[in-house]
Amino acid sequence: MSRPKLPRKSTSIDMTAMCDVAFLLLSFFILTTKFKPSESVTINTPSSVASKVAPDKDIVLISIDRNGKVFLSMDDDERKQIIANNLNSTQNLNINVASFVKAKFFGSSLSKLPEFLALPEDKLKADLLPGIPCKDSASNELFIWMKAINEAYAGKKINLLLKGDNISKYPSFKNVIAAFKRNDFLKFQMVTNPESVPIGTNLWRANQSNLPKTEID
Amino acid sequence: MAELDTSSGGGKHKGKGVKKAKKLSTRIDLTPMVDLGFLLITFFIFTTTMSQPTAFKLNLPKDANDVKDQTPTKQSGALTILLSKDNHVFYYEGILDEAGKNFKSSSFKEIRGIIENKKKSVDDKDFFVIIKPNDFCTYQNVIDILDEMSINVVKRYALVDISDGENLLINATEKASN
Numbered sequence: 001m002s003r004p005k006l007p008r009k010s011t012s013i014d015m016t017a018m019c020d021v022a023f024l025l026l027s028f029f030i031l032t033t034k035f036k037p038s039e040s041v042t043i044n045t046p047s048s049v050a051s052k053v054a055p056d057k058d059i060v061l062i063s064i065d066r067n068g069k070v071f072l073s074m075d076d077d078e079r080k081q082i083i084a085n086n087l088n089s090t091q092n093l094n095i096n097v098a099s100f101v102k103a104k105f106f107g108s109s110l111s112k113l114p115e116f117l118a119l120p121e122d123k124l125k126a127d128l129l130p131g132i133p134c135k136d137s138a139s140n141e142l143f144i145w146m147k148a149i150n151e152a153y154a155g156k157k158i159n160l161l162l163k164g165d166n167i168s169k170y171p172s173f174k175n176v177i178a179a180f181k182r183n184d185f186l187k188f189q190m191v192t193n194p195e196s197v198p199i200g201t202n203l204w205r206a207n208q209s210n211l212p213k214t215e216i217d
Numbered sequence: 218m219a220e221l222d223t224s225s226g227g228g229k230h231k232g233k234g235v236k237k238a239k240k241l242s243t244r245i246d247l248t249p250m251v252d253l254g255f256l257l258i259t260f261f262i263f264t265t266t267m268s269q270p271t272a273f274k275l276n277l278p279k280d281a282n283d284v285k286d287q288t289p290t291k292q293s294g295a296l297t298i299l300l301s302k303d304n305h306v307f308y309y310e311g312i313l314d315e316a317g318k319n320f321k322s323s324s325f326k327e328i329r330g331i332i333e334n335k336k337k338s339v340d341d342k343d344f345f346v347i348i349k350p351n352d353f354c355t356y357q358n359v360i361d362i363l364d365e366m367s368i369n370v371v372k373r374y375a376l377v378d379i380s381d382g383e384n385l386l387i388n389a390t391e392k393a394s395n
Binding site: 015016018019022023025026029030032033045046048049050051052053054055064161165166167168170171172173174177180181184186187188189190191192193194195198201202203204206 | 246258264352368
């Protein structure tokens with residue numbers, strides 16, 4: 001009594017299909033990965049339940065680093081040019097407009113701005129720079145900046161962003177807001193990391209009850 | 218998994234003096250390639266940050282110097298939250314008692330329940346939260362408490378400067394707890 005012989009199957013599998021899938025995924029991830037540009041001002045933002053993605057066009061970004069120093073950056077080169085000329089004439093500064101436009105961010109007092117713009121790239125580190133002085137209302141230079149920005153962006157949409165570090169203290173935030181208020185910038189957005197809404201809270205319930213509604217619509 | 222080249226026959230089929238060219242298999246072992254592929258995929262999956270930063274909107278009120286422009290708030294519906302150093306949270310309902318009797322200590326974990334309770338107990342249109350951060354609290358604390366407002370769907374709230382009396386009370390409480 002011998003068992004019928006089972007045909008011996010090869011243990012090797014065709015790897016081609018798997019290989020195809022693997023490389024398809026690989027190319028997808030390579031192409032979608034955007035490497036973070038190295039930032040001279042490193043800021044760890046707090047989290048919030050806000051779900052709106054931060055805008056990335058027409059922005060004026062005020063950063064507060066962990067020591068409470070204030071930095072300013074914007075993305076519109078044309079406006080920067082207007083601001084540079086404006087500052088030159090109103091503050092009697094001698095700024096090189098071309099290097100002002102080229103600068104990625106600003107972080108010094110107005111009087112020291114020409115020297116700041118001449119600094120080489122490797123010296124542009126938040127720890128080495130003084131930041132825009134806005135300690136109290138008397139020497140709040142951010143007010144002058146915001147005024148110049150207000151004039152340059154007249155009639156144009158402006159996304160005012162505030163990016164603060166977790167451990168920066170409240171007074172610097174208050175002073176920045178004071179500079180906003182004095183220039184009638186009453187709407188601004190704070191950059192945060194997304195966070196899920198805690199379950200069982202009012203907002204969570206509101207979101208839950210909203211979902212079916214939007215489906216019906 | 219490695220494939221053995223079994224195509225070349227043993228000595229059996231060797232012809233008489235005729236040497237057949239050895240037939241090489243065209244199949245390559247793809248296993249290492251797949252390994253490498255998946256290794257890179259995992260690398261890219263872990264390094265990709267899909268989350269984009271979000272923006273938290275805040276509308277400031279215009280400073281009203283005139284009393285008639287200011288928004289009156291009902292004492293019964295007001296909840297004042299004070300923030301201090303080391304993530305300390307204090308609060309009181311209505312107007313601060315002169316002896317500081319209704320001045321209570323809390324924490325970021327408990328404050329949600331307090332806001333919820335207050336919201337339930339008062340009329341929705343009278344409910345008003347006043348946030349007073351002092352000079353030692355961090356930006357994160359402020360965002361956390363503003364976030365708490367949106368989590369609890371508090372429609373009316375304001376950031377207000379802290380008064381000296383409140384600062385004294387905070388100092389006293391912090392000293393007592395140490």
